[in-house]
Amino acid sequence: MKKSIGAKTILFPTPVLIVCTYDAKGTPNAMNVAWGGIACSEPPCVAVSIRDQRKTYENILAHKAFTVNIPSERYIKEADYFGIVSGKTEDKFKATGLTPVKSDLVNAPYIKEFPLAIECTLKEIYKLGTHTQFIGEINDIKVEESALNAKGFPDAGKMKAFMFDPGTSAYYATGKFLGQAFTVGKKR
Amino acid sequence: MKKSIGAKTILFPTPVLIVCTYDAKGTPNAMNVAWGGIACSEPPCVAVSIRDQRKTYENILAHKAFTVNIPSERYIKEADYFGIVSGKTEDKFKATGLTPVKSDLVNAPYIKEFPLAIECTLKEIYKLGTHTQFIGEINDIKVEESALNAKGFPDAGKMKAFMFDPGTSAYYATGKFLGQAFTVGKKR
Numbered sequence: 001m002k003k004s005i006g007a008k009t010i011l012f013p014t015p016v017l018i019v020c021t022y023d024a025k026g027t028p029n030a031m032n033v034a035w036g037g038i039a040c041s042e043p044p045c046v047a048v049s050i051r052d053q054r055k056t057y058e059n060i061l062a063h064k065a066f067t068v069n070i071p072s073e074r075y076i077k078e079a080d081y082f083g084i085v086s087g088k089t090e091d092k093f094k095a096t097g098l099t100p101v102k103s104d105l106v107n108a109p110y111i112k113e114f115p116l117a118i119e120c121t122l123k124e125i126y127k128l129g130t131h132t133q134f135i136g137e138i139n140d141i142k143v144e145e146s147a148l149n150a151k152g153f154p155d156a157g158k159m160k161a162f163m164f165d166p167g168t169s170a171y172y173a174t175g176k177f178l179g180q181a182f183t184v185g186k187k188r
Numbered sequence: 189m190k191k192s193i194g195a196k197t198i199l200f201p202t203p204v205l206i207v208c209t210y211d212a213k214g215t216p217n218a219m220n221v222a223w224g225g226i227a228c229s230e231p232p233c234v235a236v237s238i239r240d241q242r243k244t245y246e247n248i249l250a251h252k253a254f255t256v257n258i259p260s261e262r263y264i265k266e267a268d269y270f271g272i273v274s275g276k277t278e279d280k281f282k283a284t285g286l287t288p289v290k291s292d293l294v295n296a297p298y299i300k301e302f303p304l305a306i307e308c309t310l311k312e313i314y315k316l317g318t319h320t321q322f323i324g325e326i327n328d329i330k331v332e333e334s335a336l337n338a339k340g341f342p343d344a345g346k347m348k349a350f351m352f353d354p355g356t357s358a359y360y361a362t363g364k365f366l367g368q369a370f371t372v373g374k375k376r
Contacts, residue, residue, distance in 0.1 A: 015201055017199075131227065155353070168343050181359055
């Protein structure tokens with residue numbers, strides 16, 4: 001039996017996306033974004049939704065570029081911290097000790113210690129309400145070699161990525177492998 | 189050491205969103221969408237990206253409404269099947285035996301057997317390339333009572349939702365609880 005819980009922003013899983021940018025002076029910043037995901041296959045695009053009070057908002061407008069970084073479990077404290085504190089009042093890279101690396105393709109930094117970085121140039125800006133969607137065209141993805149499988153693709157199990165549950169504000173680990181997509185559905 | 193893998197659509201986790209619609213004759217359809225997520229807090233919005241050849245694409249345009257359903261692990265075969273076969277050639281509800289329930293708020297069906305359904309009216313249409321983003325304003329969320337926690341919120345652990353890894357086309361289960369957001373980052 002289903003119960004109505006009202007018009008809430010609940011969906012699972014939502015990703016833990018650490019969006020990195022430079023400000024006008026070149027200071028790197030990092031922010032934790034749960035409202036986002038892949039938005040188009042060709043051109044390859046990723047969407048991140050950000051409130052206009054955020055430092056990241058003005059940084060993306062200043063440089064028309066950002067990176068989306070996926071943290072592994074061991075960096076859960078740093079990832080959560082990036083969502084608690086504002087880059088307007090604190091240098092979050094200094095505070096965490098994580099290393100910003102200048103992307104060779106776009107005018108934004110990525111996080112050296114995290115397993116996966118998506119380098120984006122700003123393609124579209126859609127104001128929806130409290131949040132504005134920034135659509136980034138993916139220029140390249142850089143992955144730690146230890147997170148790649150034998151075919152050279154990033155493997156979620158090896159990455160040890162984690163996810164966010166907005167219903168309970170909880171982080172969950174990647175669980176067990178359940179099956180191959182476009183395959184298990186043929187066996188009904 | 190990071191390795192460049194090119195401009196691919198890889199991010200983890202991506203959700204397994206079953207988007208349900210009616211066609212012009214009122215036949216219900218269901219489609220598996222990985223490119224999507226929450227897009228705005230107020231008004232509460234969800235984004236799903238869909239190719240224009242899909243049955244779901246024309247159905248959303250016909251009725252300006254859709255639902256987003258989260259399957260539990262036990263329905264992985266049905267969820268995967270919804271991503272393999274087209275509603276243009278097969279009645280996917282009949283084939284799976286799942287039950288379409290007419291939403292009382294929007295002109296779209298939701299899936300009775302799945303733990304969570306998000307009822308949406310179409311708010312915006314953004315053509316990005318191969319995919320068009322449909323932004324749905326969330327009118328209500330309906331949840332199986334067994335998936336609610338003591339505070340009345342959907343609990344990812346109880347839902348037994350699963351996720352998609354586009355890097356390896358694999359489905360993964362929800363793993364163990366790792367910590368509370370907006371809390372673990374204070375303890376660095």
